[in-house]
Structures are given as C-alpha cells and as structure tokens.
Amino acid sequence: MQIPTLSSAALTAADTPQLSIEGLSVAHRSAPQTQQVSDVSLILPAGGALGIVGESGSGKSLTCLSIMDLLPGALKQSAGVVRLHGKPLAPGRKGIRGRRIAMIFQDPGATMNPLRRIGPFLSGLVKLHRGLTGAAAEAEAVRLLDSVRMPAARARLRAYPHELSGGQNQRVMIAGALAGDPEILLADEPTTALDVTTQAQILDLLAELRAERGMGLVLVSHDFGVIAEAADHVAVMRAGRVVEKAPADRLFSFPQHPYTASLLASIPPELGRASALTSRKNPPCNRPSNATKAIGLKARGLSRLFEARGRVRVHALNGIDLTVQPGEMLGVVGESGCGKSTFGRLLVGLDKPSSGDIRAGGKPLVIEDGEAFRNSRRQLQMVWQDPLSVLNPRLSIGHQIIEVLQTHRITDDTQSRMLELLQAVNLKAEHASRYAHQLSGGQRQRAVIARALAVEPQIVVFDEPVSALDLSVQAQVIEMIADIRDRFNLTGIFISHDIRVVRYVSDRIAVMYLGRIVEIGPADDIYHAPKHPYTQALLSAVLSTDPKRRKSRSILRGDPPDPAQMPSGCPFHPRCPRAAARCRVETPALQAGADSRFTACHAVDVETSGRHWEAAA
Amino acid sequence: MHFSIRQSASAVRQSSPVLVAACVWLGLMVFVAVFAPWIAPYGYAEQDLLLRLQPPSFAGGPPGHWLGTDHLGRDVFSRAIYSIRISMAVAFFGALIGAVVGTSLGALAAHRRGLVEEIVMGLVDVQAALPFLIFALLVIAFFGNDLFLFVLVVGFQGWERYARLARGLVLDAKTRGYAAAARSMGLPLWRVYFVHIGPNIAGAMAVQFTLNLPETIILEAGLSFLGLGIQPPLTSLGLMLNDSRNYILLHWWLPAVPGALIFITALSMSLIGDGLRDWLDRSQR
C-alpha cells in the first residue's frame, strides 16, 4: 500500500531528489520468498531530513543499510534501485561511502575500533577522502572535532574510544562522517544507546550541522520523539513496508494510517487521552478475598558502596531518606549510573545497604538468606527489566506461578488462582501452558507480574519494567500496572529513565542524580513545574511529537557522570547552568518547599517561589 | 578457554548423513562394548603360537581369524572387541567422574563465593595450565599403576572445564536470571538448585560430557600406548597399537585396526557432541 503524498507536497516537478529509493526489497539469500523489506520507495529532498520510524523488525535499519549496500551477508537486495541525484548507485558504492554519503550507528562505543586512537582514526579518514597527510591531516582532525563541539579537541587525539563516554564517541563518529564532507548523513538509531540528556545534545548537534553544511539527513529511529525533533519528512514502517509517509507536521497532527495513530497514542504523555486503551475503572473482581492492607516503606540514611576495579570505591547510593506512604506509587527517575536500580534492590531486601536502614510496615527488612527472608517475600516483590531472563525457560508459565502459590501455601486451589492471576494481567488461560520463549515481550512481562502478584505482596518494586518493550506494548503494560496497583492495593516503587512513563503511573516522583535524591514531590508538580536544574534539564530533554508543545530547551553541558568520580560539593554542579561558588564546596540538603515538595539545590533555596516551568517557556 | 568446535560443527553438519553415520557407529561401539564376550570368537589372551602374525582372511589369511592374528597368535578381531569394551568403559566411567566432580565444585564455588570460589578457581587455573597427559604421567609415576587409580586419573581429565562451565552458568542464573527471581519469590534453596538451575544447565553439561568423551578415549589409549595405562594381559586399543609398532614393516593390519577404531570412535563422539551443542543452542534461542 503506497501513499505518494511526500513527493507532490515537498517538491516541484523539476527537482530531482537528492536521494531516492525505488521499489526496494530485501530478502534472505537462502529463502528469497521471505522478504525483510518489501517494495519500499522513499525520497529525500535536497537538504531535507527524512525520518524512518518503526518498531523492532520493521525493516527500517535494513532500508538504511541498503542505501550504502551494507546489508548483512545472509541478506540481499532482491529488487529496487537507490539513486543519488537521479543516478543509480553501483553495487559496492565505490566513491560514495564516506565521501558523498556517510553513516553513523547505534552503539558509538562498539562502532569504533578499540585498538585505534581518535587521532589516527580521524586523520586516516581525512587522508582517504581528502588526500591530506601529516600535520595537515592532524590539523583537519582537530577542526573536525571542533566542528562536533568536542571540548579539548586536540587533547582527545591521543584518547582511545574506551576512555571517552558514549556521547563523546558518537561525536567522534560524526566527526569521522564529516571527514569526506558528505552531502548526506545516514543516522541509524544514533541516540538510542545514550542517556536522555546526551540524546538531546546529539540531536541538537545534528540539527546545527545540517544547517551549517546544507547536508541531507536520513534518520532511523524507533522513537517518535527523536523523529519529530529532527526530521521534516517521515515514513512509518511496519513489517518491512512503508505504511505511511508524510511531512512531519502533518503526520504528527493528522496521522492517516491507523497503525501510526495507535503508535502515537501510545507515547506516554498522550496515554491518558487515548480512549482505545483500557479503562482503569475495572471492577476489583480479582482482588484476593483476604484483601491485604497496604503498608508503607521508610528508608533512613541509606547508602551503598561498591568496591569496583580494585580499590576504587563507588558510592552508588549516598544517604537517602525517603518515606513511601501505604498505597502510594513512588516514581524514581534518573539517568544510567544514578543508583536507581541499586535503590530498588535495597528496598525489597535483595541487597544489603552499607549503612542506613529500611522499614516496611514499621518492621526492619530481612536481608540475609534464610527462613525469615523467604517469609518476607510474601510482602516484598520485584519486577525486573528483562522478563526473558527472569522466567525459567524450562517450566511453563502456569507451573512457575503454581510453584510460588504452593511454596507460600497461598491457597489450596492453585490452578484456579493461577488462572485468576493470569486474567488480572490480561493473559489468557492458554498462556499457562506456554514457555517463556513462546511469548511476546509484553506477554512475558505480564507473566512476571502475575507471578509476583501470586504471593499477594504489599510492596512491589518495578525496575524499568517496560524499557525493553516496543512502544505500543509499553503503553499496554503501563496501563496494566496502573490497573493492578489499584486492584491489589499495592504500595509501589516505579523505576525508570523515562520521566514521562514515571509520571503516568506515579503519585510522587523522586529524581535521582549520582546516588542522591535531588528533588521529590507530587508527580504532576514535578512534571509541570520542576525546580531543580537537573529535573528541568531532564524534562527539557523529553521530545514531544506535538508541534505545539515544542519548547526552547535547556541542554546540559557535559556527560552523564561516573559514580567513581564524585565531584565535591553539589554532585550536579559541573553540569549545572546555575552553579555558583557555594555549589562547589557545600552539598545541598533536601529542603522542604511548598506543596510537600523537597529540593536539594542552593539556587532554589534562595528563590522565594519556584517559577512555573511551562509558563516560563 | 575450552575447545570450541561450534563453527567447525556447523560446517560439517551441513551434510547431516555424517552425523547419522556417527550415531550409528557410536551405537555399534556401545553394543560391542556391552556384549563383547558373546561377540568375540576367542578370548583376548587366547594364544595360538602356531598361527602367529597371520594376515586377515580377505588378504589370504586363515578363515578363522578374519582380521588376522598378532605376534602371539592372538585373534585381532577378538582383541579389538575386548579393547573397545575396556576403552569405552574407562572413557565413560572416567568422564562421569570428571563431570560429577567438576560440576559439583563449580556449583559450590558459585554458591559460596568468597574463599571457596577463590580456591576452586585457583585449582582450575593450575589444572588448565598443566598439560593433562603430563599430569596423568606424574600421578602414575608417584602412585604406581593400578586399574582403579588409572580410571580415576583419566576421569579427572577435563574436570576443570566442567567446573568453569558450571560456575559460570550457576552464577549467571543466580545473579541476574531466573534463579535470582526464584530466590526473590521466596522459594527454598534446594528448589532453586534442583528444580530451577539443575534442569537448565543439564543440557550444557551433557554437551560438555559428550565433547569430553573423545578426549578421554584418546588419553586412555595414549597412556596405554606409552605402556603406562592398561597393563597386559588386559587389552585396550592403545595397548594393541603399542604392541603392533614393531611389526608395522610387514603386518600393516596390526596397527590399522586399533588406530582406525580410535580415530573413528573419537570422531563420532566429537561430531555428536557438536551436533548436540548446535541443537541446544538453537532450542534455547
């Protein structure tokens, strides 16, 4: 099904597109009838930015690789032609790769040769594409690093990739891509492996480079936010086909294809608006008869030290005080390395704090292995990020739930209770006999949650429960978690790197940075009026697909921090736009503000009232 | 750092008749090993000094000895049958010892961590660094040679690989997988190990066992070949090969029979082990 809207809207008839793909199909060499990509036609207007978006397995990356003739060995382009300014490209793309079309990839650390320093990497490319050698090549390498806003460019020439952060490596890859002064840049999920604040930096860099050089951009991503941010034409792919293509504004405002519409409705900020999703007003038919009373959690002075790499001590958690009210869902948000997962494990007694204590329902948590620990599992449960690894591959889903019911002697009629639990997480009775590998990602996570619910826990920690799932599935699982939380009267901790997801399910949000809580308060207040500069930056890095909601962004400097290198004073001061002298020496404590909000920031303390974020924007 | 024959297997496996042939051959060897006394026409030490060094029947030898006779007039066919029995038994029971010891130590290391793990893995490193043939020779030198000790020594061959594998698998399951989840569900420890971890790592251990078998066969035959393994009047494939060395000039069938048996049997085991591993890899995906 082809909807040729893009070309007529964007181009006059006389223009030849900069890049065009016509009738592209990709198939297995051994099984030509099973096509991974079928009959894809796309156009990149001169200097434009084409976004290709789709869920995993949609063929978006293969389409991108086909442009460079870089398909994996088992696949081949079975039909179609790729044209640059109307001229078909020859196989092998000699003289094209790196010189007229350059490419960057998902995992910047892995796309660099670990044995090569940055300097030889860049000057090698300069020599290959521009014929410069020696000092001239090195000068050009420095210029390239400057052009991708790499701080201390000359000093980086002697660095190895493992000495740089993910964001810095992606900058180096982009610098390498610019070495041949290409007219088109292909970016295959360029920010997926990066933290949200780094993602914002890289997307801004790409936009600036496009503007400076008049370079065309083909951007492949699973994330509508990224596409909306960077592309002006969008193609939506599903199962190897383009289902819709349109200018970005039109696609996001008026999606034509039902698939596009359903995906857009799954993006967390839009979640509540979608009527298609299940209502949270389900009757509590599956509530256990002896409905448990919710209990709260209290952590005091919680710290966790890790001895990593010999004698380097890593402060994963640094003196956290926190109270979770009975029946409350607390969201915990932060970037990688902030200590949020360590925090979650401590809260359910799966790890031992170095200092501080935790009380659940007024009683201290049992941590050592043994009878008491096993009994405490009836109270505390955890849901992990990767459901495939936490389900036993050799036992059926039903068997694993019944095992738990029997161990804790929950009920005599384990069979029907198991079916009730499956129903509570929207699985069918037939799923009971399946094995983990026979289920989809979303179904697996539902099964994990059903098993956790089997003990009728009072407290559940959800550690990134949806980040391994596709967008459309994410929304359903989030909805389901919100639903069971009401029905099972749970006290919950919901950990995620995505503040949109956290905000949707949580009553309160705690924002973590380098092992500390920097801000905590009611979810909507934090989301709409963040006070801490880090929370503001996190929110500003959230990419919206709604053109009306675009805002000016406050982009953080620098990289996500390394917990092994704790700055003095306020841990956030090296990246903080409002850092003052005091921040470098004195660590701010969490201070109570209005509306039961707490913020750990000297700058906020000084202000009389928090400014309203959206009003200011 | 154990032998990974995975890629090689996928290349050979493309012709799966080879794998079928390997299974048939191994099945035949097991049958021969079990029923040796009923199959062999003569005893393994039965001598007929009048019929020494006779060629096989098809090469003009006497009809009763269709693989000929050796320098003491013993029937080569019967000796081969009994040798298969001995070699297969030593390899199987020996490999079983290594598997049980190695797996237990590996699992123990992963369970207890700390000092126990340090010690076990230290032993593993030392064992892995020392060529096992040399190690076996030393044990024989120090403790003398009897059949029980010999099986024990041969059996220890490869234990360090089981230990490494079991430790890795248990640790992986324990720290971030289904076993960690099972523990956090409050299941008792024995259940976590025997119901959850055990069945999940059994496949990998079985593959390791199959891959270890040919090495055990080769080691057993090697030591016997050096005259330091199975002792006469008992027979084994390595011993037959050793006996035949002096007669190679005129009596080619004497080394050919045990040599071919060792090679084909070890090859079949390797191929089956590779096949099992591939199959397991695919079924777990």
Next chain:
Amino acid sequence: MIRFIFIRTIRAILTALTVVTTTFVVLRVTGDPVQSLLPVETTPPEIIELYRRMWNLDQPLWQQYVGYWQGIFHGTMGRSFVDGRDVVGIIAERIPITLELMGWTFVAMLAIGLPAGIAAALNRGSWIDRLVMAAAVAGHALPGYVMGILMIWLFAVELRWLPSSGYGTPQHLIMPVITLATAYGAVIARFTRAAVLEVLGQPHVLAARSQGWAGHTIMRREVLPNAAIPLVTIIGLFLGGLIGGSVIVEWIFAWPGIGRLLVTSVAGRDLAIVQALVLLFSATMIFANLMVDLAYAFLNPAIRVRG
C-alpha cells in the same frame, strides 16, 4: 598496567610455590622410593640405608623441605635413582633436543593454522571453509600416536622417503614436526576462524566499510589486530598441549628429548628425574601463562592505558 603486571606476577609466584610444595609433599606421601625401587626382601639393609642417606631420606621432613628448596636454587636436584647420574645434567642435555622439535612445530603450526583459519573465515560456507573445518574436527579426533604410526607406515615403510625414527638429520625432523603441527595447526585454524568471524561481525567493521575503506585496509587495520588478542591467549595455552603432544611424538619417533625421558622415568619410577621434570614443566607453563597475560595486557589498550 603496572598494577596488572604486579598482580599477575604475584599470582605466578604463588602458583610456583604451590607446585613445588605439592611436588615435595606428594613425593614423601607416596612412600619410601627406595622400597619401591629395590627388591626389599633380597636387598641387604645396609644398602638400603646407603641409598636413603644418598637421597637425604634419613633427615627430618622439614630439613628435607629446606634442602629441597636449596637444591632448586643451586641447580642440584639429586641423582637419578636408576643410574646415579646428576639429574640436572641428564635433563639439560635433552632440553635443546626437545626445543628443536617444538620450535619447528610452533612455526609450522602457525604457518598452517593462521592462513587456513583466515581463509576459512573470509570465505565462510565455501569449500575452503568446509575443508578447513573438516580437517579441524578430524585433527581433534586423530591422536598423535595414530597419526605418527600412519606416517611411519606411509613415508618410512611404503615410500621409504624418510627414516622411521631417531635424531640427527633434518630428515629425522620432518615426520615428528608434521605429526604435531597438523593436529595443532588444525585446531589453531579453528580458533583463528572463530576469532576473525567474531571481529567481522562487530559494528566497527561495518562502520569502517561505511566510511569507504578498502577491504584489505579493513582487514589489516580492524579485523586482524582485534582477532589477534584472543588468539595470543589461545596460542599461549597451546604451549601446554604442545608439551603433552611432544611426549607422545618423541616416544613414537624415538626422539631423545625431554618427553621420552619423562616416559622412561615414569616407567622406571625414577622419581628424582620425574620431580625435576615436574618443576621444569611447571616453570615453563607458569612463565608462558605470565607472558600470555602480559601480551594480552599490552595488546589491549583498555588494560594498558587504565590499569
């Protein structure tokens, strides 16, 4: 890097200590070597006493242990139980003979294995690949003693091209080296293939292709250096296998080296020689492993630059 070297060196020394002590303990635990060597019933007691004093077996255990260490440092490891010659002398004269065999084997093994493995990886699924992999599986299942006898039968008996056994001329070297090198070369080929395939599948190779580099440049700059890191580790460990293999090969081809000495000493229960050989093999392996660790650290910038 310095820290890494330090830790590895300490570990190597600890292993060496363990080996020496274990050897000593095992030697004493296994009973009085004199009794196992001399027929107890027929030997006069004063002769037995003489032998015991000659090997310091009459001293207290701790003195024996100290003496044992002194011996190791002074290069006096006692005398052969069998012919009474100095153990160090017996071993020293055989070391170059074994080194000659192993050196050539090492060269031949790499000369066969590395190109074959690379060719197989680059032509995955082709006949070259299948041939190399079939040879690797066969090589793994074909023990040196079968291969050796096959070679003797073919080249010495049937074709009469080469001497069947012995030592002295380059012709004598050919069959032992080929026997050892084909088996280990096939295994090296398999590891090389796996290492190269592993690197070929990595994103940085794809990225280099997208940057427009020619195939041979990618091979030289991206693939081979990265594949070399695991290979160096494996090849170092092969030294152990090679020592084991040389025992068999020296026995078959009557090569008068260390391996043959070990077999005859074990058969004759000449524990003085055996224990000296244990220490020699252990020291070699510990040293080789240390070298492998250091080479690994040197090749790997993630360790070289940081640790």
